Amino acid sequence: MKLYRKQQDRKQQQHEQDETAYRIAMKIVKGQQRFASFLNKKASGLPRWVLLSAFLLCFLSIGAYCIYLLVRALN
Structure with a gap:
């Protein structure tokens, strides 16, 4: 039954990688939003x-x- 265990470990590892990728993507999006709002404030005048x-x-x-x-x- 080692094959089943390996498959489970791969699924969990994939889930962890997806979760990490999501967190990184959200940080990038927040940074872009912050930068865009900064530029909008500066360019409004x-x-x-x-x-x-x-x-x-x-x-x-x-x-x-x-x-x-x-x-x-x-x-």
């Missing part, structure tokens, strides 16, 4: 054109970097 230009700058820079990676991968 900025004019709309500043927010739009910052968004466009981030969007264009990430897009340029992705294009650079694609071109580099094709060479």
Whole structure:
């Protein structure tokens, strides 16, 4: 009956790993929420054109970097 015991141990180990992964995921989500609320508080007083230009700058820079990676991968 050692086979049954090994199967039980695997199930318990999988359960513990899932529980640990859930705790880690919740800590990450809480950190992201805290960071997002901090940024929202800081950005609430900025004019709309500043927010739009910052968004466009981030969007264009990430897009340029992705294009650079694609071109580099094709060479």
